[in-house]
Amino acid sequence: MTATAQPIGALLLKRWRDPAAWMTTADIFVVLLALSLPWSTSLVGIFAVVTVLVMLPTVDAAAFIASLKRPISAVPIALFALALVGTLWSDARWGMRFYAVAPTAKFLLLPLLFYHFERSQRGLWVFTAFLASCVALLAMSWLVDFYPNLTLKAKAVASPGVFVKNYIDQSQEFALCAVALAFPIASLLRAKKIALALLLSVVALGFLANMAFVIVSRTALVTIPIMLAVFALLHLRWQTTLMILCAAMVAGVVAWAVSPLLQEKISSIGREYRLYEDHGATTSVGERLEFWRKSLLFFVEAPIAGHGTGSTEGLFEQAAAGQTGVAAEVIRNPHNQTLNVAVQWGVIGIVVLYAMWFSHLALFRGEGLFNWIGLLVVVQNIFTSLFNSHLFDFHEGWMYVLGVGVAGGLVLSANGTAGAHARKPS
Template structure:
């Protein structure tokens, strides 16, 4: 009801329209100047470009962006946007993390440290509102893809000649980061298909080729379980929503063949999955736990101690933490837990899990459109959901910024379509809509 009320409230007036007479919602005249808006957009683009290389630089740029965007905000419009679950639920999760310090059994300093990663979610409503008005969304998305492509190429070079790793330290660090490359491999599928359907075969094959390079890098250089599950999930979504039955079967068959070849060609890809199966069998049979893997019996017992509200923000080390980590690395970070689901359940219980799931559902509903940018947004949310069940954490440094910046940009375009200004949104995506079940 609240979401429909918000859409009806803003429908019929362009998102760029501002009312200087609105009490508390007035925007400074100089903040509407094209040069100033360009600066705000460039800060967001540079943050996306820096993300594959340095989370610290990205954090600094996003802090600068959050300060620069304040004069451009229509506060009345921002408050009304909180009727949208996509905007309200991230704030609710942040509030839960804040008040969770009150019942935590850990020191206050650990509680405050644990709140810090969740604070990224505060920028989501600002990003959604800004990119609902901005026409430079593609700058952010393309900048991130090109930056990731450069790092991927350097990674291939470093793989061919390991001596180059010394001169390319960020590349060495990036070899352990899966999310940017995985995201690019998955997100390029939609735009490539759009280009093909619009007759732009050159651009379509270029995007598909770049996506294939990202895909092969993830399978052969830094194999991970997340990309296998995420690709399977997204291919099913693409096949069900946008492809004919014949092409869907062809696509799924090709994916199965590719996965089988990759499984055989890269033992590192299958090893973690096989280890998980063996670990699950050992745990159920009482045969012990492998180092660094959660003991699910102890996990369930510890979560049952505080099922509703959890143990509080920054709670002391949970019993399912990786035993190899020193205590000072286990507290208040969220990286001590194998999955985000356990991290949220341990600190905030069932209430936290419900809020997290509702937030993801709200974001999926926001980006459920049929254009290429909506596919990018859907890819970000699905990959994060899959990662949270395997090894990811949206509250992590890199993962959190990828989610917030990417979804903020893609969701802004989706929000613009829904509030009554589809013309400008179509100009951004160039009328690049994916068909529904009509391809071939």
């Protein structure tokens, strides 16, 4: 028994000291994080912590510190640091200040993901896992639409076709997957791999059909055409783009004609605005307009450094005093990423926020699948953040961190920067 145990112990010790084994383990946990993202918040938090722990043994300290000098890594850290320092001039209670810091902490994982996937070539595993998980959620969405009792949501907050989380998160996932598949479909068609291209086309159409006939957020309806336009401008000839534009318009008209859901979603925008404007009614559109108006006033009061981290709720409480209807609502999130940052950290925060977005856009200006995925994630986040604070929201924020971090590392590796900033495990 002792003779047998000795080689096993030696083998385990060798694996423990093997950087390549740690790299593989880290890849697996990032894959698990991607798999769990459409389904669970708790698992995402657990896998994120474990991912950091198993990545640490693979890090070359000097190379990692050197990589932090790049704007794509430095600016996310600066956003977290600003949120932390911003607690010093906030009037909010300390619990609320640190609660407001928490949504920015996930950006600290971005530099580590860039560094890791400069050396690991398993990033495609991560995106495949996320797609597969979304396809499984798509199947559950159709089932829940036909059998509503299958949902895990409480009846009071359940939405048609939503198995877990909410229809906004689900719409963001489905929209991202549907548009992201355009690049591999086009590439497969050029390579004459028709069967696989048709399979991916069916999957993409499945996502779009679900959003047309089951449930969709208005934010997704606005951003899908923008993302498709970005794809056409970057990857297609103008003649093809024109043909696709015409086909998309016809498809849109047909979808509008046969989908009561789309008709209701789009027509409700004008109806909700009129109810808010004429009667001060509490509607989704009216709430956003009211939140934006008040947030702009808060920003004007402290334009340089803002009111401090976690101050938003207190400001809305003061503004709601003596008000009725939508004007009396108190919120922590003004449903606009720029205003969310501006209220708390002023112009300084806005500069840091846009520096992060633009540095990540610049990272994905090349050709290839990973450039396309990374670009799409950033573009989607920027435009959906006009109507929500999606960088600070748990689900959409993690979509950004995972998509940009993994794709960014692979793009850096392909561009030949891995040798300068990261040493591959031997």
